[in-house]
Amino acid sequence: MIPNLVTVRYRRHDGRWLRLYVPVLPVVLVLSPLLLLAVLAGLVACFVFRVSPVGALRGAGQLLWALPGTRIEIHDGQTAVRLSVR
Amino acid sequence: MNEQRRQILQMLAEGKITADEAERLIDALEREQPESPSGATARPKPRPKYLRVLVVENPGGDEPGLVNVRVPLNLLRAGVRLASLIPPQALSRVNDELSKSGVPIDLTELKPQHIEDLIDQLDDLTVDVDDRDTKVQVFCE
Numbered sequence: 001m002i003p004n005l006v007t008v009r010y011r012r013h014d015g016r017w018l019r020l021y022v023p024v025l026p027v028v029l030v031l032s033p034l035l036l037l038a039v040l041a042g043l044v045a046c047f048v049f050r051v052s053p054v055g056a057l058r059g060a061g062q063l064l065w066a067l068p069g070t071r072i073e074i075h076d077g078q079t080a081v082r083l084s085v086r
Numbered sequence: 087m088n089e090q091r092r093q094i095l096q097m098l099a100e101g102k103i104t105a106d107e108a109e110r111l112i113d114a115l116e117r118e119q120p121e122s123p124s125g126a127t128a129r130p131k132p133r134p135k136y137l138r139v140l141v142v143e144n145p146g147g148d149e150p151g152l153v154n155v156r157v158p159l160n161l162l163r164a165g166v167r168l169a170s171l172i173p174p175q176a177l178s179r180v181n182d183e184l185s186k187s188g189v190p191i192d193l194t195e196l197k198p199q200h201i202e203d204l205i206d207q208l209d210d211l212t213v214d215v216d217d218r219d220t221k222v223q224v225f226c227e
Contacts, residue, residue, distance in 0.1 A: 051171050059168035066160035069136060077149035 003067045003085045011080040089212070090115055134209050134226035135159060142221045159226070162205050170198040 006022040028035065039057075046053040070085040091112060098108040136156045143151035177193050184191055213224035 049176075050173055055171050056168075059164065059171060062164035063161065063168060066158050066164045069156070069158045070161065071154070071156040073152065073154040075150070075152040077151070 001068060002064055005086045007082070007084045007086070009080075009082040011078070013078050015078060131209075136227050137162065137208065138223070138225055138227055140221075140223040144219050145221060156227075159205060159208065163202060166198050166201045166205065169201075 003024045006024060008020040008022070010018045010020075012018065042056065042060075043053050045051075046056050067085045070083075072081075072083045074081050094103075094108050094111045094115070097103045098105065103111070136158055139153070139155040139157075141151075141153040174194065181191070181193055184193075208226050211224065211226055213222070215222040
């Protein structure tokens with residue numbers, strides 16, 4: 001399953017949390033023209049470096065599929081950052 | 087001795103819980119996992135899905151630091167598969183640089199299957215590093 005929601009939380013020095021919820025699918029749809037360009041650039045890079053484009057696309061897809069459940073949390077004194085992918 | 091019982095005893099040794107609490111926890115553990123009669127097959131342990139890395143810096147201090155990373159094991163597998171696409175000429179250049187730096191590792195000998203086997207065996211991995219100011223734990227859950 002592809003990620004649905006990426007949550008970024010950032011705690012500032014004053015202790016207040018800044019929360020950012022990124023719904024993946026709508027963002028991907030909005031950025032789809034850029035994404036198409038990026039895929040084309042990736043395909044060109046695959047041909048230049050003699051990497052199988054099908055394998056690269058499959059690998060990138062598997063990476064994307066495996067992302068849900070990832071959680072990264074860093075606290076340093078008063079500052080903190082949390083990133084979770086659901 | 088199973089892992090959970092060991093953790094309870096470790097918490098008791100570190101003074102995090104009292105002897106009564108440890109006894110209650112062990113009792114609860116025994117109720118949850120009754121001893122199987124001899125000859126009966128034990129229930130297979132569920133396979134862990136995540137690799138956790140936990141770093142606690144200055145645990146008792148004023149401003150403790152914490153790094154808590156949970157990575158799905160499937161993400162590691164996908165990364166390994168993606169890394170297998172690295173072209174041989176790039177691998178040989180990496181090998182050259184590694185040997186120049188005094189690390190004579192031949193990455194071309196490292197096959198994706200080997201790394202996948204390694205990830206499959208990560209289930210029982212537990213790394214505990216206890217320093218005076220820092221505590222590091224790496225385990226699968």
